Amino acid sequence: MENIYTAYTREINNQTFYFVKKFTSFPEVNDGLQFMDSFAMHHDFFKACSIAKIANENVIENLMNQLNITTEDAKIIPLHKKSSFNHSILRNTHQAFLRLRLAGLNS
Numbered sequence: 521m522e523n524i525y526t527a528y529t530r531e532i533n534n535q536t537f538y539f540v541k542k543f544t545s546f547p548e549v550n551d552g553l554q555f556m557d558s559f560a561m562h563h564d565f566f567k568a569c570s571i572a573k574i575a576n577e578n579v580i581e582n583l584m585n586q587l588n589i590t591t592e593d594a595k596i597i598p599l600h601k602k603s604s605f606n607h608s609i610l611r612n613t614h615q616a617f618l619r620l621r622l623a624g625l626n627s
Contacts, residue, residue, distance in 0.1 A: 523557070525574065525583055526586075535563055539561050540571075
């Protein structure tokens with residue numbers, strides 16, 4: 521038993537859709553029996569693979585090469601921590617003055 525994967529594109533209503541098929545083949549049988557195991561159609565290639573239950577990265581990469589799809593390089597954005605004023609200090613100080621004023625200790 522072996523799995524055969526195919527992918528192709530079609531344009532529907534001016535939008536490209538990806539069709540992904542997974543076939544299961546039995547080469548041991550004289551006729552080479554094949555049947556479709558899963559099928560998906562989606563405008564996002566990776567979503568189509570997910571719907572067709574294809575999770576193997578090598579298979580997805582081979583299908584991408586078959587369709588001439590290139591992955592975009594990720595852009596790394598550095599995040600720097602900024603020291604900010606802690607509002608809880610202000611709130612706690614304000615509450616302390618209110619309590620002193622209510623107790624009559626502060627004039």
